[in-house]
Amino acid sequence: NLLIPSTTALGTIHCTGREQGILAGANVIMPNLSPTNVRKKYLLYDNKISTGQEAAEGVIDLRNRMQTLGYRIPVSRGDYRPVHQHGNTRHLSPSLYPPIERSTSHVQSSI
Incomplete structure (x- = not known):
């Protein structure tokens, strides 16, 4: 039950850093809303x-980047929930940030 963020720092060190973080197993994305x-x-x-x-x-750009990986960023509170299957979408564990969901119709990565 870990919450692993793909941070803006990853995106700063490489142009696809946040995407690489998600593909490496991160399950939280953190948009800059300040x-x-x-x-x-x-x-x-x-x-x-x-x-x-x-x-x-920034949120639109982040949403588009995640969609290219087969993920959808829902708008919700984002409290922790265990991984579960709901229809054809696998919901990953979110934290206080918007949760990332991946459609199971896409090829699974290391997430």
Whole structure:
């Protein structure tokens, strides 16, 4: 019952870092939802990705990136739930961030 984030740091060190994190087993994605006027206060390292995008643009971009891998990011509270099968979608364990769901009709990766 682990919650493993694919962080913005992964996306900063490589252009497909967040995607690689998901394919390596991460089950949590963390969009940058901070208002753009305060993001500089939350920078933990230089050259962090998504610092200039509006929150809505960042979520759309992240959703599109995850869809290319066969995942859907539902909008919900995202509390922890065990992995379970529901229809043709496998719901992965989310944390306080939006959970990632993968359609079982796609080829399974190491997730």
